[in-house]
Amino acid sequence: MYTGFQHLHSTLAYLFLAVMAVAMVYFFIALMKNKPFTNLSRRLALAGLIIVHLQLLVGVVLYFISPMGFSNFGDEAMGDALQRLYLLEHPLINIIGIIFITIGYSLSKRVAEPAAKHRKLLLFYTVGFGLIVLRIPWHVWP
Ligand code: HEM
Numbered sequence: 001m002y003t004g005f006q007h008l009h010s011t012l013a014y015l016f017l018a019v020m021a022v023a024m025v026y027f028f029i030a031l032m033k034n035k036p037f038t039n040l041s042r043r044l045a046l047a048g049l050i051i052v053h054l055q056l057l058v059g060v061v062l063y064f065i066s067p068m069g070f071s072n073f074g075d076e077a078m079g080d081a082l083q084r085l086y087l088l089e090h091p092l093i094n095i096i097g098i099i100f101i102t103i104g105y106s107l108s109k110r111v112a113e114p115a116a117k118h119r120k121l122l123l124f125y126t127v128g129f130g131l132i133v134l135r136i137p138w139h140v141w142p
């Protein structure tokens with residue numbers, strides 16, 4: 001089960017990078033060219049949101065079954081940069097990033113004007129994406 005969740009978390013991470021990159025570029029161009037809020041805008045925003053919510057669920061499960069997660073909590077692990085990344089920084093910062101993305105999605109639904117929708121999505125998705133990318137364990141992945 002542990003290996004299965006590791007693979008799922010890793011696969012979702014690829015999807016996350018791909019979908020979020022396309023979404024941010026699309027929102028940027030749509031904003032610059034003052035385009036209408038299309039079906040594709042809505043689907044890209046929703047795809048990004050669903051992927052990070054799924055990743056949150058899978059990540060939390062992984063956190064409790066991985067030897068590098070909750071079970072490793074302690075002073076010694078905190079003093080080690082790599083162990084602290086898995087134990088604290090990756091989960092915490094990524095949850096904050098996911099919250100940004102969720103807030104962006106939510107706020108964009110509440111405004112009517114296309115430029116305002118794209119602007120909210122671009123801003124919050126970019127900040128969320130940036131935070132998450134800063135705390136991906138790049139030394140072991142991809
Ligand atoms: C969008 C958000 C996230 C992304 C893109 C992401 C991505 C990744 C990646 C790429 C790895 C390395 C996988 C590998 O070594 O094959 C990883 C490991 C891990 N992640 Fe996440 N993660 C996210 C959110 C979370 C959250 C919210 C949690 C926990 C609450 C979490 C818990 C873990 C744990 C415990 C590991 C180590 C798993 C192991 O034992 O190998 N992740 N994550």
Ligand code: HEM
Nearest residue numbers: 046049050051053054055056057060102103105106107109
């Ligand atoms: C730990 C688990 C989860 C938490 C805490 C969570 C939290 C939230 C919150 C707060 C919202 C509200 C956003 C808004 O104001 O519009 C939301 C929306 C949503 N979540 Fe999650 N979620 C979780 C897991 C999932 C999973 C596993 C999926 C599906 C694969 C999912 C799919 C969605 C979708 C599609 C929406 C937006 C619906 C819409 O308004 O169009 N979530 N979630």
